[in-house]
Amino acid sequence: xxxxxxxxxxxxxxxxxxxxxxxxxxxxxxxxxxxxxxxxxxxxxxxxxxxxxxxxxxxxxxxxxxxxxxxxxxxxxxxxxxxxxxxxxxxxxxxxxxxxxxxxxxxxxxxxxxxxxxxxxxxxxxxxxxxxx
Amino acid sequence: xxxxxxxxxxxxxxxxxxxxxxxxxxxxxxxxxxxxxxxxxxxxxxxxxxxxxxxxxxxxxxxxxxxxxxxxxxxxxxxxxxxxxxxxxxxxxxxxxxxxxxxxxxxxxxxxxxxxxxxxxxxxxxxxxxxxxxxxxxxxxxxxxxxxxxxxxxxxxxxxxxxxxxxxxxxxx
Numbered sequence: 536x537x538x539x540x541x542x543x544x545x546x547x548x549x550x551x552x553x554x555x556x557x558x559x560x561x562x563x564x565x566x567x568x569x570x571x572x573x574x575x576x577x578x579x580x581x582x583x584x585x586x587x588x589x590x591x592x593x594x595x596x597x598x599x600x601x602x603x604x605x606x607x608x609x610x611x612x613x614x615x616x617x618x619x620x621x622x623x624x625x626x627x628x629x630x631x632x633x634x635x636x637x638x639x640x641x642x643x644x645x646x647x648x649x650x651x652x653x654x655x656x657x658x659x660x661x662x663x664x665x666x667x668x
Numbered sequence: 669x670x671x672x673x674x675x676x677x678x679x680x681x682x683x684x685x686x687x688x689x690x691x692x693x694x695x696x697x698x699x700x701x702x703x704x705x706x707x708x709x710x711x712x713x714x715x716x717x718x719x720x721x722x723x724x725x726x727x728x729x730x731x732x733x734x735x736x737x738x739x740x741x742x743x744x745x746x747x748x749x750x751x752x753x754x755x756x757x758x759x760x761x762x763x764x765x766x767x768x769x770x771x772x773x774x775x776x777x778x779x780x781x782x783x784x785x786x787x788x789x790x791x792x793x794x795x796x797x798x799x800x801x802x803x804x805x806x807x808x809x810x811x812x813x814x815x816x817x818x819x820x821x822x823x824x825x826x827x828x829x830x831x832x833x834x835x836x837x838x839x840x841x
Contacts, residue, residue: 555700555703555774556700556773556774557696557699557734557773557774558697560733560734561693561696565687565689565693567689569700605704606703606709607712607720607724608703608720608723608724608774608778611724611725620683621682621683622683623683623684636684638684641684641686641687643689644684644685644686645684645686645687646683647682647683647684647685648683649683657721657725657728658717658720658724658725659721
């Protein structure tokens with residue numbers, strides 16, 4: 536199963552929430568997301584339309600989504616999410632690369648209906664390691 | 669239906685809900701937070717490409733995702749299990765515990781790689797900081813501060829920022 540096949544099956548574009556291994560595991564197991572408290576557009580779960588393609592994706596994400604303030608080990612998991620679910624949706628921000636699903640003041644949230652798949656970058660390539668099936 | 673999906677279904681239709689993670693998940697998330705700590709970030713660029721690859725995805729090396737056990741960290745870094753336990757118990761290799769078992773996330777593995785390439789006299793210095801009386805530690809830190817202040821006079825502001833980032837993190841506690 537490839538990302539393109541997942542998207543074709545879902546019939547919708549995905550966004551990607553980049554994170555580390557532990558946080559990816561929390562999403563995988565419980566759909567538990569850590570909202571971004573330090574980001575410029577308020578509390579919420581952040582995502583981008585930068586798709587995981589190759590090693591350069593990591594650099595792109597660090598530059599465009601983290602202002603250069605991250606290392607590869609912090610963002611080598613891409614959580615594919617639907618743009619909307621159950622009437623709630625990720626909204627674009629003033630930054631063309633960043634989308635946000637506002638969570639109020641909640642830092643740790645369960646998100647239902649958004650999760651599609653998890654991809655891991657192992658230093659060489661991206662691979663899908665879990666899907667919502 | 670799995671236990672997890674059943675639990676998720678019981679939470680209802682509200683797509684965004686406050687999370688109350690288990691103690692294990694909280695412990696792991698605390699380790700995840702350490703990846704943003706300047707003390708860990710400063711080690712990451714020093715790792716060999718093969719070490720970075722293993723830290724990014726340990727599955728190829730150990731057959732599973734994080735967390736790693738003491739023996740796995742020892743095998744990956746060429747430290748002894750005793751060293752991993754010692755440095756883990758003294759905070760130099762971050763870990764969390766379930767029962768008597770120490771478990772290591774990426775921050776722990778990165779720190780272990782850093783310690784594995786430290787020279788014997790450096791390890792001796794760190795061990796002294798851990799084991800010597802507080803007065804002796806204060807003396808060492810005083811000397812270290814003086815050396816650091818002198819060194820900072822001669823380096824670029826960006827380099828100085830890198831050098832002092834860990835101290836800032838320490839001060840913030």
